[in-house]
Amino acid sequence: MKYRQWKKNYKKLHGVNPPLELDKRKQRRLAKxxxxxxRLVDFTAAATRAAEALTNAFASVMRGLGGAFDTAGTVCRNVADNVQPIEIKGRVFSWQVREYGSGxxxxxxxxxLGGADELRAVTYSQKAAEKIAEILESDHLEHIRQTSPDRxxxxxxxxxxxxxxxxxxxxSGVLK
Incomplete structure (x- = not known):
């Protein structure tokens, strides 16, 4: 009864209901x-969405950084090849990119030497597959150059x- 009388007197004096700052009962009700x-908010879904957004942002930063490092590596390899070209004629191994299924x-x-072709890597991107083939070839050439230059x-x-x-x-006409 005390709250009701207070509210009625306030309205009589000021002409409006009491504001939220003065009405303690209303404040408690809104807090509850x-x-x-x-309590009803699903924190697991919110955390999952936040983690997914963070993962996507991290992946895009890493892709950009990887592209920059890839470009820098290509530049360095080109300079090294111009300084000391690696060429091995009549190589036994080479690498080729082909389609594998759909996409x-x-x-x-x-x-x-007539051996069977061996599958080395599978990827979604043709550009990535070509890069893998290029890296495999350059690594193989560099390995042979380092281990046995006489060969x-x-x-x-x-x-x-x-x-x-x-x-x-x-x-001479032996082969046509």
């Missing part, structure tokens, strides 16, 4: 209502000799 609505691309290792010279000499023999055979 807010607590109930907070997928695969990198195959091709054996020039490179012998292989290049053998490839030059074979090429000369084929040209001679065509010119």
């Amino acid at each position: 209502k807010a607590v109930k609505t907070i 997928l691309y695969a990198v195959y290792e091709i054996n020039a 490179i010279q012998r292989r290049n000499d053998a490839a030059d000799g074979l090429r000369a023999a084929v040209i001679t055979a065509y010119e």
